[in-house]
Amino acid sequence: MGNLRDQIFYRAINDSLDRLRNEMCLKYKPKKENRFFVNWITYEIGVGRLGPEGIMFEISSKIPGEFFAGKGLNSKYFKEVRDIMMKAFKKPHDVKMENIVRSLNINELKERDYVKCAFLFKNEELYEEDDIDKIIKAVTIGKMELPDIPGITTLGGKAVIYKMQESIYSAAARLVAEFIKANDVAIKKYAELAKSLPVKVAKKTVKKTAAKKAAPKKAAPKAKATSKGARKK
Secondary structure (H helix, E strand, C coil), X not given: CCCHHHHHHHHHHXXXXXXXXXXHHHHCEECHHHCEXXXXXXXXXXXXXXXXXXXXXXXXXXXXXXXXXXXXXXXXXXXXXXXXXXXXXXXXXXXXXXXXXXXXXXXXXXXXXXXXXXXXXXXHHHCCHHHHHHHHHHHHCCCCCCCCCCCCCXXXXXXXXXXXXXXXXXXXXXXXXXXXXXXXXXXXXHHHHHHHCCCHHHHHHHHHHHHHHHHHHCCHHHHHHHHXXXXXX
């Protein structure tokens, strides 16, 4: 972010994403750090950043491990959501399953798996020259007004930033909606499947414990017989 242009673009991108985060927190149940909770899933919209190819941001959702504890379904759940999102109106630039550890307090850590989708938008996807010309014309004839943008003085420059912000906001909002639908499909499928599966770890532990406790019982009859024999003498 070494030059003024990059700083202005960075601020504009994240103003749009902040707007969307706030709206999602008002529409759904808000969580810490501007996350929001929908149908058993916590979502997070990451910080937008500039790269050599364009503008990138992430949308992530928590894998509801409480439904799958000991069932080995986290990876399958991730693949289900990934496959659905690969058919979204904007194909993710990258999708990965990430393990995140959060500190609840000094003595407790919380470990969760997440689906993380990264989206890349090139400048030509966010605005075209025709779009900018239409905005300039509308402002010139008094049909619309553009907000003040610190660092931008020209009408053309303001039009570019305005159009880019609106494009980022609408695209991110649409992707969040598709992400929520993808999780709704996956949780319905795998929460039902989890009910029919045994908890493998718990079963192994029970068998080992039972085997250890069973051994001493075999020696009990011999001990009683010896005791009776001693009394007869």
